[in-house]
Amino acid sequence: MNQETLRHFQQSHDFVRYSKKNERQVWIVLVITALTMIAEIAAGIWYGSMALLADGWHMSTHMVAFGITLFAWRYAMVKKEDPVFSFSTGKVSVLAAYSSGIFLVIVAIMMVVESISRFISPHDIAFNQALIVAVIGLLVNLVSALLLRHDHNGEDEKQVLNASSDGLHAHSQSKDQNHQAAYLHVLADALTSFAAIAALLTGKWLGWNWMDPMMGVVGGIIILIWARKLIKETSRILLDHSLSVEVTDKIVEKLEEDVSDKVVDFHAWKVSTDDYAVIIGLVSNAPKPPEFYKAKLAEFWQLKHITIEVNPVSQSN
The missing domain is CATH 1.20.1510.10 (Cation efflux protein transmembrane domain)
Known part of the structure; x- marks a missing residue:
């Protein structure tokens, strides 16, 4: 590689x-x-x-x-x-x-x-x-x-x-x-x-x-x-305060536009005055690559370091 x-x-x-x-x-x-x-x-x-x-x-x-x-x-x-x-x-x-x-x-x-x-x-x-x-x-x-x-x-x-x-x-x-x-x-x-x-x-x-x-x-x-x-x-x-509730809700809403995608874990903390790092856990019946979900968050300019974990869930579950 x-x-x-x-x-x-x-x-x-x-x-x-x-x-x-x-x-x-x-x-x-x-x-x-x-x-x-x-x-x-x-x-x-x-x-x-x-x-x-x-x-x-x-x-x-x-x-x-x-x-x-x-x-x-x-x-x-x-x-x-x-x-x-x-x-x-x-x-x-x-x-x-x-x-x-x-x-x-x-x-x-x-x-x-x-x-x-x-x-x-x-x-x-x-x-x-x-x-x-x-x-x-x-x-x-x-x-x-x-x-x-x-x-x-x-x-x-x-x-x-x-x-x-x-x-x-x-x-x-x-x-x-x-x-x-x-x-x-x-x-x-x-x-x-x-x-x-x-x-x-x-x-x-x-x-x-x-x-x-x-x-x-x-x-x-x-x-x-x-x-x-x-x-x-x-x-x-x-002390690593998270994003405001309003911003967090908008991020989750963006990631859950597709009804098959659900956010199950969300952690955000400041790494400088204006910059945030986030770790997000997703479960999905039709999972996409992490890059797909990161692209959805492009409008949230304060998120400078994004880690997304995508867990597939079978239809039978």
């Missing part, structure tokens, strides 16, 4: 999402964020602003997230052909995002605890100086968000099917969860910077110094909400 024939029956195991443009953008944002973080933390300590300090620590969580993002991309690319990984390294970026979420929870708790201590023991705040640094931080976040706004991983215009709870929705870009996590981190940081500015302005103009630690608490809560969402989404992938 020649190699060309064998390749016809082999399926790809490359589920890595990677783009050089995405990586370059994250490196730029990482450097900008590091410089701004140092300035905000130093200014927050020097000028006594908890809101500014909270924003600086919030930026540090994004630095860690960006570092994890960059490491995950590199590791996934280097190891994607390693046979140790059954379905390549598509889940490396998902594990990285999950780890980032855990770190965010720890930092958020630290921020809330520190803010509460500022309610008990208030500090003097140098509003004018703190405001200058906070505005610079906000501008940096907005610039970073613009840099990360576009996900260049989808430039191949590959069709992917998004298995959402409201049914099937086809779109032209394959989502890079690592890149999306970096982008949402920046957006969350911009929101925290805005909260810091609001706290400093109300403290300066209205004398509401309590707003500064209050915004520290708000910033911590924002991070907790984001972390919970990130952990929830990534843990579903890491």
Whole structure:
């Protein structure tokens, strides 16, 4: 049997999402964020602003997230052909995002605890100086968000099917969860910077110094909400959640168009952010080759690795 024939029956195991443009953008944002973080933390300590300090620590969580993002991309690319990984390294970026979420929870708790201590023991705040640094931080976040706004991983215009709870929705870009996590981190940081500015302005103009630690608490809560969402989404992938019931029903319906074909076993799990592998067991009175049933599933673009077992059943049964 020649190699060309064998390749016809082999399926790809490359589920890595990677783009050089995405990586370059994250490196730029990482450097900008590091410089701004140092300035905000130093200014927050020097000028006594908890809101500014909270924003600086919030930026540090994004630095860690960006570092994890960059490491995950590199590791996934280097190891994607390693046979140790059954379905390549598509889940490396998902594990990285999950780890980032855990770190965010720890930092958020630290921020809330520190803010509460500022309610008990208030500090003097140098509003004018703190405001200058906070505005610079906000501008940096907005610039970073613009840099990360576009996900260049989808430039191949590959069709992917998004298995959402409201049914099937086809779109032209394959989502890079690592890149999306970096982008949402920046957006969350911009929101925290805005909260810091609001706290400093109300403290300066209205004398509401309590707003500064209050915004520290708000910033911590924002991070907790984001972390919970990130952990929830990534843990579903890491724990091999199946397709939605709606999509599963459509797949089964497609395979059972012929009344002689019945699906008796169905397992689907994510092998990366958007890609699924499936194992399907069929019984049939008039069995066809597995390739026949795989062709029926061509419209389900999220199914990237399909294994079908066909069991014949005699008419007498």
